[in-house]
Amino acid sequence: MIRFEKVTKVLGGKPVLDGIDFEINRGETFCIVGASGAGKSVTLKHMVRLMTPDDGRILVAGDDVGSATGADLARVRNRFGYLFQSAALLAWLSVAENVALPLREKHDVDEDEILDRVHKTLAMVGLENDGAKVPSEISGGMRKRAGLARAIIESPEIILYDEPTSGLDPVTSRTIDRLIGKLREDLGVTSVVVTHDLHSALAIGTRIAMLNRGRIAEIATPEAFMESSSEEVQRFLAAQYITKEAPWERDQQ
Amino acid sequence: MVTREPEYFPPAENFVAQLGRHVIFFCRAVGQGGLLFLQAVLAMRFALTKRARQEIIVQMFVSGIKSLGVITVVALFTGMILALQTGIELSKFNQEVNIGTAVMVSMLREMGPFMTGLILAACVGSAMAAQLGTMVVSEEIAALEIMSIDPVRFLVMPRLVAMSIMTPLLAFYTCIIGVIGGGIVGASQLGVSWVSYIDNATRFAGAKDLYVGLFKALLFGVVITILSCHEGFATTQGAVGVGYATRKAVLVSFLHVLILGYFVTRLFYV
Numbered sequence: 001m002i003r004f005e006k007v008t009k010v011l012g013g014k015p016v017l018d019g020i021d022f023e024i025n026r027g028e029t030f031c032i033v034g035a036s037g038a039g040k041s042v043t044l045k046h047m048v049r050l051m052t053p054d055d056g057r058i059l060v061a062g063d064d065v066g067s068a069t070g071a072d073l074a075r076v077r078n079r080f081g082y083l084f085q086s087a088a089l090l091a092w093l094s095v096a097e098n099v100a101l102p103l104r105e106k107h108d109v110d111e112d113e114i115l116d117r118v119h120k121t122l123a124m125v126g127l128e129n130d131g132a133k134v135p136s137e138i139s140g141g142m143r144k145r146a147g148l149a150r151a152i153i154e155s156p157e158i159i160l161y162d163e164p165t166s167g168l169d170p171v172t173s174r175t176i177d178r179l180i181g182k183l184r185e186d187l188g189v190t191s192v193v194v195t196h197d198l199h200s201a202l203a204i205g206t207r208i209a210m211l212n213r214g215r216i217a218e219i220a221t222p223e224a225f226m227e228s229s230s231e232e233v234q235r236f237l238a239a240q241y242i243t244k245e246a247p248w249e250r251d252q253q
Numbered sequence: 254m255v256t257r258e259p260e261y262f263p264p265a266e267n268f269v270a271q272l273g274r275h276v277i278f279f280c281r282a283v284g285q286g287g288l289l290f291l292q293a294v295l296a297m298r299f300a301l302t303k304r305a306r307q308e309i310i311v312q313m314f315v316s317g318i319k320s321l322g323v324i325t326v327v328a329l330f331t332g333m334i335l336a337l338q339t340g341i342e343l344s345k346f347n348q349e350v351n352i353g354t355a356v357m358v359s360m361l362r363e364m365g366p367f368m369t370g371l372i373l374a375a376c377v378g379s380a381m382a383a384q385l386g387t388m389v390v391s392e393e394i395a396a397l398e399i400m401s402i403d404p405v406r407f408l409v410m411p412r413l414v415a416m417s418i419m420t421p422l423l424a425f426y427t428c429i430i431g432v433i434g435g436g437i438v439g440a441s442q443l444g445v446s447w448v449s450y451i452d453n454a455t456r457f458a459g460a461k462d463l464y465v466g467l468f469k470a471l472l473f474g475v476v477i478t479i480l481s482c483h484e485g486f487a488t489t490q491g492a493v494g495v496g497y498a499t500r501k502a503v504l505v506s507f508l509h510v511l512i513l514g515y516f517v518t519r520l521f522y523v
Contacts, residue, residue, distance in 0.1 A: 088396035
């Protein structure tokens with residue numbers, strides 16, 4: 001579905017992505033983990049051409065994103081829903097208006113249908129009673145869910161999550177995790193989750209990639225990731241108090 | 254694409270390199286501003302859609318009605334100062350009755366559009382740059398682009414249309430209030446009756462003065478909008494960057510109002 005071929009990106013003389021190669025399959029939840037500055041968000045931004053690679057190619061369902069412009073770029077981007085770290089809701093619009101925005105701006109859809117779809121989508125993320133509120137009136141977790149509702153309103157094939165649980169308490173984080181899993185099951189979407197929360201990645205990921213200094217240190221299933229011989233992976237696991245003996249949240253669910 | 258990748262530059266090695274970099278940045282900013290203007294003009298074909306109409310009305314309210322208070326005060330006192338200064342000198346030759354002409358022509362040709370331009374640059378242009386800058390920093394612009402919603406069509410075009418309509422109207426309003434201010438000073442301090450003041454004011458001011466003044470105001474409205482939106486979109490470095498973009502938007506708008514004002518006057522009156 002998404003393929004990175006020797007993608008390199010240099011920012012400020014420093015290689016943020018150093019010839020990375022990986023492929024994300026249709027329908028999987030692919031988690032990208034790593035320390036701050038490892039290149040996780042940069043990787044995500046390359047998928048929707050908010051950044052362009054200095055070298056290499058990024059293919060989304062066969063389309064080269066790096067060279068796409070105009071209508072081609074719009075076609076590629078229409079495959080994606082994107083949940084930003086800050087949710088990126090427009091401050092002067094209500095939650096419902098934010099969610100309805102892509103439908104109103106891009107599609108010739110009847111207003112009654114828009115309201116129906118918005119209500120259904122808000123219900124999916126548990127915000128059916130908060131549509132009239134503006135972003136400043138709701139909590140961080142609710143903002144993320146509202147951002148997620150906006151990301152899925154057009155039924156995208158791929159949803160990109162940029163640090164979906166950052167800044168949230170553990171209970172709300174797990175709620176977001178469950179929501180990501182539910183969307184995958186209900187909508188059959190491909191999910192790419194950038195996070196430094198390994199608990200989250202182990203709970204929701206079908207595969208986990210670890211980025212370290214712009215390179216892929218490991219790509220594996222959660223089980224294999226825990227067994228990885230990579231020094232960086234084991235250091236990262238230990239830093240989050242995750243050991244092989246500790247019960248996974250995956251099991252708890 | 255409005256969203257820009259972060260740029261990093263090593264320190265310039267010497268003064269010439271520094272100067273060269275500034276020249277390149279200036280040329281790039283001119284090109285980006287011109288492109289933004291063209292994109293906004295092309296997006297005007299969507300100005301009659303329901304959402305665009307609503308947004309244009311909101312922006313007309315923000316740029317026009319909300320600026321009315323400060324514009325009234327500034328216009329009134331500008332007219333009063335003009336009348337007082339010219340009246341004091343003219344009274345030495347018993348010609349104080351001519352303050353009507355002086356105030357009317359000055360307001361129509363220069364002071365009306367000029368004062369309106371400066372006030373809108375400070376009040377509205379700064380708000381535009383700050384709002385768009387904050388949207389860049391909080392990734393709202395990037396979110397629009399990923400949703401394939403053109404930020405120029407969505408954000409710049411309604412502001413451009415609203416400012417293009419409201420700036421000439423506000424400039425005309427400024428002229429009227431300024432003339433009233435001049436009349437108050439004439440009647441209360443210079444002994445010029447309202448009848449002779451208005452008669453004198455309307456006798457020598459021509460239609461050309463009005464049209465050129467309104468054209469100037471239109472130009473100022475367009476330039477302030479494009480410069481402010483451009484600075485907002487170019488914001489980097491978080492909250493500090495928003496402050497910097499706002500300051501730069503006001504500064505550059507002031508300079509353009511001043512310089513354009515001179516060239517338009519030269520074009521039509523020399």
